[in-house]
Amino acid sequence: xxxxxxxxxxxxxxxxFFASFAGLVLYGPLDILISAFxxxxxxxxxxxxxxxxxxxxxxxxxxxxxxxxxxxxLPITFxxxxxxxxxxxxxxxxxxxxxAIKKQHIFNPAALAVFSTGIIFNNGGGVWWVSAPVxxxxxxxxxxxxxxxxxxxxxxxxxxxxxxxxxxxISFFNQVSISDLLNTLNILFxxxxxxxxxxxxxxxxxxxxxxxxxxxxxxxxxxxxYAVPQVRNVGFIVTPEMALIIGNIxxxxxxxxxxxxxxxxxxxxxxxxxYEFIFQKNSKFTFTPGQYxxxxxxxxxxxxxxxxxxxxxxxxxxxxxxxxxVRLYEKPSSFKSSLVKMTHGGKIVAGGVAGDFxxxxxxxxxxxxxxxxxxxxxxxxMLKYLVDTNEKRDIVLLSINKIAEDIVYKDIFxxxxxxxxxxxxxxxxxxxPVGWKGLTGHLSPEMIQEHVADFKDRTFYISGSHLVVTSxxxxxxxxxxxxxKVKTDYxxxx
Numbered sequence: 425x426x427x428x429x430x431x432x433x434x435x436x437x438x439x440x441f442f443a444s445f446a447g448l449v450l451y452g453p454l455d456i457l458i459s460a461f462x463x464x465x466x467x468x469x470x471x472x473x474x475x476x477x478x479x480x481x482x483x484x485x486x487x488x489x490x491x492x493x494x495x496x497x498l499p500i501t502f503x504x505x506x507x508x509x510x511x512x513x514x515x516x517x518x519x520x521x522x523x524a525i526k527k528q529h530i531f532n533p534a535a536l537a538v539f540s541t542g543i544i545f546n547n548g549g550g551v552w553w554v555s556a557p558v559x560x561x562x563x564x565x566x567x568x569x570x571x572x573x574x575x576x577x578x579x580x581x582x583x584x585x586x587x588x589x590x591x592x593x594i595s596f597f598n599q600v601s602i603s604d605l606l607n608t609l610n611i612l613f614x615x616x617x618x619x620x621x622x623x624x625x626x627x628x629x630x631x632x633x634x635x636x637x638x639x640x641x642x643x644x645x646x647x648x649x650y651a652v653p654q655v656r657n658v659g660f661i662v663t664p665e666m667a668l669i670i671g672n673i674x675x676x677x678x679x680x681x682x683x684x685x686x687x688x689x690x691x692x693x694x695x696x697x698x699y700e701f702i703f704q705k706n707s708k709f710t711f712t713p714g715q716y717x718x719x720x721x722x723x724x725x726x727x728x729x730x731x732x733x734x735x736x737x738x739x740x741x742x743x744x745x746x747x748x749x750v751r752l753y754e755k756p757s758s759f760k761s762s763l764v765k766m767t768h769g770g771k772i773v774a775g776g777v778a779g780d781f782x783x784x785x786x787x788x789x790x791x792x793x794x795x796x797x798x799x800x801x802x803x804x805x806m807l808k809y810l811v812d813t814n815e816k817r818d819i820v821l822l823s824i825n826k827i828a829e830d831i832v833y834k835d836i837f838x839x840x841x842x843x844x845x846x847x848x849x850x851x852x853x854x855x856x857p858v859g860w861k862g863l864t865g866h867l868s869p870e871m872i873q874e875h876v877a878d879f880k881d882r883t884f885y886i887s888g889s890h891l892v893v894t895s896x897x898x899x900x901x902x903x904x905x906x907x908x909k910v911k912t913d914y915x916x917x918x
Contacts, residue, residue, distance in 0.1 A: 429489055535668040635778070646667055814843065
């Protein structure tokens, strides 16, 4: 997710640079080139200094993302605006470490920096020169890719729809003519500031709520703040960056977050290329079985995939440890390679617990869990919780793997079979050992019909790779299963 956002911003800056020779953007090529160098340099230096002061693990990708966002929003005339860029860089980096509660920053760094420099230099804040019409196709196409990646399309659509409705409503009460309103909205959508705000700023994951319902409240609230000053004079100016800052406070109130610094307790090799990492749990930390977190691991020579990942928690809230089940492929990322090399007591940062891939509230609801490979981790969390709390539910588990050696957490599932009545079906797709008593081949409608006779009465939970999820959903469609009865496990960047 972060890598895609970074590439998107780099493309916008590169296109802006070449478009500036033709006068298609607000600033010249020298302004863009020197300002980019100043912002990136001071953001990198500021991040290193503040991370050392706060004794926190720095994140490299977010530094460059913030620097490029500032470049596209702030005034960047050289040399006049250089002091603004330097101060903005310091504020943005400092906000991640100084304006933080439980090591989780509250404000969008770029928004706070732009808002603060507007007050300090009395220049009104950001100019949002990214709104140049020449950049609109890139802003929209790239923005849609980001939104698709983080699965926030519905929330962004709600924000835009709410913005239009609120704008139209305020215009009606202030007797603004329809033609004037349409002209205003036309300008807003032709120029790409609104789209950039919606796709990049509004969706920033670390300061937005994590639960879908809270995200909807957040979308409408920010749409209200964003829309009011666009239609009428309310006595003071609510800039886009101010709207986002107020929205960040609202987000923290309804969805407080925290970051944990966890120490490695043990590493277990569960199968070929599959490892379980066990961390000592903070006694105050709570989560719901099936949820995920963002993990940050500082390591040398980080590759282009960065030092952050999203992993589902394999542990149950009833355990005194936090467990991750991770598969390493033939050419693992620098993150996973460093994770495997961690020694006892090694530290990693985890935060932003989220996800609604959790057990339904109705304990009588019949379920089918379908896991592809390491997609078994959320089900390990749920079933361990049910066993420990002695909560019986009607669940059928289908564990799909290529070979028998890839099957993990069998001890937990067999315990669940004995104590809470779990029905287990193991499926192998490539190699079948002599005497194998489980199922073979790829999951099919016939397989479900034969082994889950009451499948029409059940809700299906699917977890695994994108291929596993899409192919399983296709099988369920052939069985006439309504989409409302299907839940899939995903998180930003999956």
